[in-house]
Amino acid sequence: MPGPDEYDDWHTGVEFDRETRQWRGFIKHNEMDKMHLTDESFADKGDAAVAASDLLTAAREGKLKTA
Numbered sequence: 001m002p003g004p005d006e007y008d009d010w011h012t013g014v015e016f017d018r019e020t021r022q023w024r025g026f027i028k029h030n031e032m033d034k035m036h037l038t039d040e041s042f043a044d045k046g047d048a049a050v051a052a053s054d055l056l057t058a059a060r061e062g063k064l065k066t067a
Contacts (some may be wrong), residue, residue: 007027010056012026012052025050025055027059036059037039
C-alpha cells in the first residue's frame with residue numbers, strides 16, 4: 001500500500017467527456033503517467049474540481065481506495 005508521502009508530487013485536474021457531456025476530476029503525478037479518476041462524473045466543472053481536491057486529500061491521508 002502506498003504511503004501518503006507518495007502523493008506529494010501529484011496535482012488535481014478535471015477532464016470533459018464530450019460523449020456524456022460530464023466532467024470528471026482526477027489526480028495525476030507531476031512527472032509520470034500515474035493517474036486516478038474520481039468515481040463520479042459531474043454536470044458542473046466546479047463540482048468535479050472539488051471532488052478531485054477531495055481525492056488528493058484522501059490520497060495524502062492514506063485513505064485512497066484503489067482496486
